[in-house]
Amino acid sequence: MCEANAYIIRDGKEELVMEAVDKIEPENDGIQMVNIFGDQKFLRAHIHALFLVNHKIILKE
Numbered sequence: 001m002c003e004a005n006a007y008i009i010r011d012g013k014e015e016l017v018m019e020a021v022d023k024i025e026p027e028n029d030g031i032q033m034v035n036i037f038g039d040q041k042f043l044r045a046h047i048h049a050l051f052l053v054n055h056k057i058i059l060k061e
Contacts, residue, residue, distance in 0.1 A: 002022075002055075003020045003021055003022050003035065003036050003055065004020075004021050004050075004052075004055040004056055004057050005018070005019050005020070005021065005055060005056060005057070006018045006019075006021045006024075006033060006057040006059060007056065007057065007058055007059065008043065008045055008058075008059040008060070008061065009048065009058065009059070009060050009061075010061070014058065017033075017041065017043065017059070018033050018035055018039070018041050019035060020035040020036045020037065021033050021034070021035050021057060022034055022035055022036045024047070024057070027042065029044055030042055030043050030044040030045055030046075031043055031045060031046065031047070031059070043059060043061075044061060045059040045060060045061045046059065046060060047059060048060040
């Protein structure tokens with residue numbers, strides 16, 4: 001499986017925002033995520049780091 005969980009850094013801690021993320025697309029003022037179930041979420045954030053072996057996406061506002 002290639003999907004990853006997305007976390008956002010808030011107050012110095014990682015907070016889970018979406019599981020099983022399949023697709024991330026940049027938008028004008030943030031990113032749009034879609035998971036393997038078709039759920040969508042928009043966040044005013046940017047990618048801070050990707051840990052592909054650990055299936056982890058770290059975002060920052």
